[in-house]
Amino acid sequence: MCGIVGVHLRDATLHPQLGTLLSGMLDAMCDRGPDSAGMAVYGDPTWSPEGESTVSLLDSPLPASELAQQLGVALSAPVTGHDLDPTIVVHAPVSTDALTAAVRSAVPTARIIGFGDHLTVLKGMGNPTDLANRFGLRSASGWQGVAHTRMATESAVTAGGSHPFAVGPDQCLVHNGSFSNHMSIKHELERAGVTFDSENDTEVGARYVAKQLAEGVDLEKSLLMLNETFDGFYTLLVSTSDSFAVVRDAIACKPAIVAETDRWVAMASEYRALAQLPGVDAARIFEPEPEEVYVWHRQ
Amino acid sequence: MAPTVSTATPTANGVIDLRTSSTREVNELLSSPGAPTRLTITHPEGAHALACGLDADLDVTVDGHVGYYCAGMNQKATVTVTGNAGVGVAENMMSGRVHVKGDASQSAGATAHGGLLVVDGNAAARCGISMKGVDVVVGGNVGHMSAFMGQAGRLVVCGDAGEALGDSIYEARLYVRGTVASLGADCVEKEMRDEHLAELAQLLDAAGMRYQPDEFTRYGSARQLYNFHVDNASAY
Numbered sequence: 390m391c392g393i394v395g396v397h398l399r400d401a402t403l404h405p406q407l408g409t410l411l412s413g414m415l416d417a418m419c420d421r422g423p424d425s426a427g428m429a430v431y432g433d434p435t436w437s438p439e440g441e442s443t444v445s446l447l448d449s450p451l452p453a454s455e456l457a458q459q460l461g462v463a464l465s466a467p468v469t470g471h472d473l474d475p476t477i478v479v480h481a482p483v484s485t486d487a488l489t490a491a492v493r494s495a496v497p498t499a500r501i502i503g504f505g506d507h508l509t510v511l512k513g514m515g516n517p518t519d520l521a522n523r524f525g526l527r528s529a530s531g532w533q534g535v536a537h538t539r540m541a542t543e544s545a546v547t548a549g550g551s552h553p554f555a556v557g558p559d560q561c562l563v564h565n566g567s568f569s570n571h572m573s574i575k576h577e578l579e580r581a582g583v584t585f586d587s588e589n590d591t592e593v594g595a596r597y598v599a600k601q602l603a604e605g606v607d608l609e610k611s612l613l614m615l616n617e618t619f620d621g622f623y624t625l626l627v628s629t630s631d632s633f634a635v636v637r638d639a640i641a642c643k644p645a646i647v648a649e650t651d652r653w654v655a656m657a658s659e660y661r662a663l664a665q666l667p668g669v670d671a672a673r674i675f676e677p678e679p680e681e682v683y684v685w686h687r688q
Numbered sequence: 689m690a691p692t693v694s695t696a697t698p699t700a701n702g703v704i705d706l707r708t709s710s711t712r713e714v715n716e717l718l719s720s721p722g723a724p725t726r727l728t729i730t731h732p733e734g735a736h737a738l739a740c741g742l743d744a745d746l747d748v749t750v751d752g753h754v755g756y757y758c759a760g761m762n763q764k765a766t767v768t769v770t771g772n773a774g775v776g777v778a779e780n781m782m783s784g785r786v787h788v789k790g791d792a793s794q795s796a797g798a799t800a801h802g803g804l805l806v807v808d809g810n811a812a813a814r815c816g817i818s819m820k821g822v823d824v825v826v827g828g829n830v831g832h833m834s835a836f837m838g839q840a841g842r843l844v845v846c847g848d849a850g851e852a853l854g855d856s857i858y859e860a861r862l863y864v865r866g867t868v869a870s871l872g873a874d875c876v877e878k879e880m881r882d883e884h885l886a887e888l889a890q891l892l893d894a895a896g897m898r899y900q901p902d903e904f905t906r907y908g909s910a911r912q913l914y915n916f917h918v919d920n921a922s923a924y
Contacts (some may be wrong), residue, residue: 417734431746436884507697641813641831644775660734660753660774674772676793676812 391552391565392418392658393645395535395626396666397633397685400487400652404432404646408529410666412521413604414655414681415536417662419517422538426517426526427551429503429510431630432531436471436509436524442485443585445478445503445510445555447548449496453477456495463491473524475548476502476511479644485558486673500586505559507531507630513552535628537563544589554592558597559630564591565658566622566643574618594619612682624677631687642680648672654685692827704753706836709730711738718742718765734774742784753868755803759786762803777816778805783821795833800841805896813850816843819860825895835860846899854907858914859912861905863888874913 394414398404407430415428437443440649455471456477457470458610468481468488477499481488489504491499501512512610513520517538537552544550553561568574573656575585594615601611611632614625624643627634637645645665647656648663657663666672677683696713698704699720702724702741705712714729718739728749737753739748743766750758753771762781766917769777770788782802788796798814800822807824815829816824816838825844832850835843838860848866855872861884862875871877880902888901912920 578849639832642794646793659755660772661755662734664733664753675790679813 390540392419392421392538392662393535393549393563393565393624393626394418394655394657394662395533395539395563395628395633396653396655397533397687398531398653399629399688401618403533404532405530407433407438407531408525408527410653411529411534411536412518412527414662415521415526415538415545416518417540418536418556418658419622420571421658422540423516424510424540424541425514425544425548425551426520427502427510427512427535427539427553427563428521428536429508429533429534429553429555429628430432430524430526430529431507431533431559431628433509433529436529437480437505437507441480441482442488442506443480443504443509444485444488444492444494444501445490446499446501447475447507447512449477449499452477456492459495459538460488460491465493473511475513475666476524478509478511503553503555503561505555505630508517508555508559508561510553510555510561513549514546514548514551535561535563535626535629541585542567544587549587553628554589554595556586556592556595557602560595560599560602561626561628562595562598563589563626564594566638566644567625568594568619568621568623570620577585580675588610590621594623594625602629608632608634609682609684611682615688616680616682624658632684633686634682634684635677636682638678639679645677646674647677647683648674649685698727700894701726702726703730705730706733706738711735714738715740717747718746727862732771736774739765742767748810753790762786772850773807773810777807778803778822781805781818784832791828792826796826797822802841802893810847816841816860819843821889823894825891825897827895827897829866832869834870835862835875838862842887842891844888844895844897844904846897854909856913857909859909863904865892865904868905868907871907874910876910878908881906882904 453470453472457468461468471478552563568590571590624645696709732752734755738761746765755774760766766785768787773788773792776795778786779798781803783802789808792807792811794812796807796811802894809825810828815830815834819838819841823838829847839858843863849868851869852872885901
């Protein structure tokens with residue numbers, strides 16, 4: 390089944406409430422995916438401070454403090470580590486590429502689950518609300534957040550198999566559904582030099598979009614191309630540091646609802662997740678049309 | 689068997705608040721012998737399976753947006769939703785009336801045998817899928833695959849219809865005022881005769897829609913797919 394929630398805050402006075410709003414949305418979708426969960430926040434000053442790059446990772450053989458220390462020596466820069474078990478978040482005033490490379494070299498067996506100038510990704514197994522509480526999501530702030538509650542169908546229940554898949558800088562993709570021709574697309578991408586972390590079908594979608602974006606294609610066009618290329622069932626929520634996008638397959642059997650006000654845009658699998666957002670009574674609420682790409686940009 | 693006593697108690701003016709009562713309590717109350725004949729449910733906040741399985745002449749108003757399967761299996765009762773409805777509103781309705789004042793998500797009125805479903809806004813994909821005698825009147829548009837395998841009943845669309853309208857249709861009658869993106873297999877445009885104009889006028893009137901029947905086009909089954917014929921193999 391799986392549940393998706395996401396919110397893009399247009400009104401800066403709401404930024405301090407991002408974590409509260411996103412957690413509330415996530416709580417409402419727990420019963421759609423009690424296996425595991427992932428959440429991503431754009432612009433939290435503790436996890437992704439302004440002027441620093443952030444890398445989120447799973448399965449680090451080193452604890453956060455030790456990893457931060459090693460990275461600090463390697464980068465000759467102050468590196469901060471946050472232990473958000475099982476996720477570790479590190480940030481430093483160096484480029485994203487430099488920090489990512491240093492993490493790969495320090496802990497080559499760890500899996501990087503998110504990186505960029507603004508993005509923190511947190512994943513774990515078990516009840517999504519418990520995870521959000523453990524991570525301290527409720528006190529996060531920022532301008533945009535997405536989260537996913539997973540009922541696994543296509544690959545094992547692991548923290549790594551949780552969404553979002555964040556495989557490009559400051560990019561996130563969350564999926565409800567399952568692709569059916571992802572293996573052939575995966576092989577094509579592998580032939581083009583793309584490497585994969587998992588057997589997960591959603592990762593193929595995320596790598597496909599990341600490749601288009603890296604080649605200079607805009608987000609809207611990338612998702613139109615995904616629509617033409619991928620078969621299967623999908624409602625996708627895709628975010629970058631300045632965009633928030635929704636797309637559904639032609640059959641559109643996986644649910645999606647969007648609500649929009651002057652202060653925020655939100656998307657969820659069900660209205661229940663939107664019911665507590667401020668001013669939702671006056672929001673424009675609609676179900677996204679199949680094969681239509683909806684994109685909102687940060688102003 | 690329905691319980692004789694429900695723990696949910698409406699206020700003196702017949703209002704029950706879903707913030708303080710559970711969906712199950714409200715549904716038990718509505719199914720109990722002492723069910724109030726008129727009830728307003730407030731703060732539904734997208735709750736699923738509200739006012740399902742009603743089997744009495746009740747008048748229930750849900751003030752807000754509801755989740756999946758609202759008023760499913762309805763018999764005799766009138767259920768009004770002032771907001772939007774999630775997947776499968778009035779699915780398998782047998783009789784009565786369900787009125788959604790906002791939009792309805794996919795599969796509105798699915799498999800319903802009777803009664804009237806009115807959606808003032810748009811209905812998404814698969815509206816009236818496998819309809820078996822229900823009347824559905826939609827003020828706005830319907831999504832793709834609406835009236836798929838419709839066996840009986842009438843679907844009236846005051847706006848436009850999406851792709852594959854009436855695919856594999858049996859004897860349901862479809863009336864569309866706007867455009868049809870495409871017709872499904874074995875669904876064809878049909879002549880609008882006097883009896884069709886008359887039944888459409890009645891349906892529009894019952895639904896409170898102010899359109900003229902002659903603005904609509906009728907669609908129905910070409911009856912070519914009822915039985916397998918090898919010449920039709922390519923249509924499957």
